[in-house]
């Protein structure tokens with residue numbers, strides 16, 4: 001190992017109450033909302049094929065045109081109470097909101113910038129009412145903050161000259177001021193979700209990002225900050241030069257999910273997912289594959305089964321309303337969560353050998369292990385293998401409440417018989433798996 005001043009300062013997961021709460025949420029909502037929703041991926045009759053929130057970088061979108069969009073920001077349909085209600089109905093336990101994306105436009109009236117809602121026809125703070133409405137629904141709020149700031153004259157991708165270094169020094173003070181401002185204005189927020197930290201200018205100052213993380217924790221003990229904020233003094237990101245995770249959870253799973261527990265090494269982690277293939281901000285024309293509720297539910301089950309949170313992204317329109325597809329998906333997912341949320345909330349890695357039918361999720365450290373069946377077997381039988389020294393005590397349909405006919409077929413193997421009917425969503429079975437040699441009821445039948 002190399003000796004590091006600014007690498008990971010902790011090994012193993014945080015065990016404090018704030019982290020336990022974050023870890024138990026399992027389902028979150030991401031919201032990307034900003035000026036990019038005004039063009040919505042189109043400009044002068046041309047369609048931008050990249051991610052809508054990156055339209056300013058498109059050669060067909062003159063910077064001057066983009067940088068004047070704020071004069072049109074006036075979301076008459078913005079209703080944070082409605083947004084929070086919709087998130088509650090979906091079953092989201094936390095929400096991540098873009099306070100400032102790469103374009104540098106602030107959804108709160110920052111006193112450190114002119115490029116904020118205060119300069120728009122809307123004038124009013126967007127973030128405050130949103131935090132209040134979500135908290136009122138019992139949903140925690142995490143603030144997305146982009147270090148990259150295309151609007152700020154002192155932002156730099158890399159530091160080539162003395163002037164660059166002086167300017168970027170001013171920029172880092174600006175970043176620190178805005179973050180303190182956000183924590184002061186919105187003290188109930190639970191964390192920051194940093195983005196835009198891949199530039200040389202940021203990566204080469206591991207000391208600053210380390211001090212910034214500690215500064216924020218000192219202002220707001222218990223704050224949850226992912227691995228994307230920092231680089232160590234050798235420029236290593238997410239994992240320091242000794243391979244140890246920085247921050248409070250692995251924040252690298254964006255539009256992709258781990259396959260097995262070795263991919264996440266039992267660390268806390270979070271996956272963030274778009275509904276279309278690659279759009280975070282509102283794009284008027286979704287193309288490619290649009291994920292269905294069942295696909296998103298399966299991703300949620302996979303994430304919980306591997307000890308991670310799953311955050312589904314929504315991109316409200318410029319007028320502050322949601323597109324129909326997003327409203328429908330939120331409702332469908334909420335429908336499933338109403339019946340099956342017990343298998344997800346507070347769930348984690350079960351330690352059972354994964355089978356083809358779907359995912360095991362253990363409720364905390366209890367004997368309760370849920371099976372989220374996503375692939376209905378043609379045979380009608382679900383194979384369950386219990387680790388040695390443990391035994392299956394019972395198997396019950398979560399929604400039906402009925403026992404599942406179970407046969408022991410080997411030392412620690414069982415076949416559960418699935419009712420022969422049409423399934424239009426993943427179905428959940430609740431197992432009680434006892435540790436220790438105590439023989440389960442199924443085993444008595446054998447001897």
Ligand SMILES: COc1ccc([C@@H]2N[C@@H](C)[C@@H](O)[C@H]2O)cc1
Nearest residue numbers: 032051053054195196254272280
């Ligand atoms: C491939 O480069 C990027 C850069 C930024 C992103 C941003 N992270 C997501 C959470 C969105 O905010 C997207 O704009 C995605 C891909």
